[in-house]
Amino acid sequence: MSDKPMNKSRRDAVKTMLGGLAAVPVMNLVATAAAYAQELPAVDPATDPTAQALKYVADATTADRAAAARPGLAPGEQVCNNCNFHQPLEEDGWVACTLFPGKKVAAAGWCTSWTLQAG
Numbered sequence: 001m002s003d004k005p006m007n008k009s010r011r012d013a014v015k016t017m018l019g020g021l022a023a024v025p026v027m028n029l030v031a032t033a034a035a036y037a038q039e040l041p042a043v044d045p046a047t048d049p050t051a052q053a054l055k056y057v058a059d060a061t062t063a064d065r066a067a068a069a070r071p072g073l074a075p076g077e078q079v080c081n082n083c084n085f086h087q088p089l090e091e092d093g094w095v096a097c098t099l100f101p102g103k104k105v106a107a108a109g110w111c112t113s114w115t116l117q118a119g
């Protein structure tokens with residue numbers, strides 16, 4: 001490599017190229033997360049044994065949350081969207097849940113494992 005300093009246009013071109021390369025993985029992650037959310041099947045309480053065992057419902061207002069209430073929030077406020085086991089998805093109204101790998105649950109859902117989100 002030459003000891004000559006790079007001229008400004010060459011330096012700018014290198015910066016642009018490196019900036020573009022750095023953005024590619026981030027863009028791929030965003031695109032992958034969005035695509036991933038759309039591909040996840042929703043948990044079906046009618047057929048999913050884990051959902052049945054945990055009494056998962058897609059509409060928390062239909063569950064007897066008071067009977068299985070956990071500390072941290074009033075039973076009426078306990079939903080998947082504020083549960084410690086949820087992970088946000090790009091898809092409105094849905095979240096991922098670590099208890100249902102590879103599936104999505106309703107953000108307004110609930111199950112007996114609800115635990116207040118940490119932090």
Ligand code: SF4
Nearest residue numbers: 080083085097111114
């Ligand atoms: S563990 Fe939490 S996020 Fe998962 S289904 Fe139950 S209430 Fe919803």
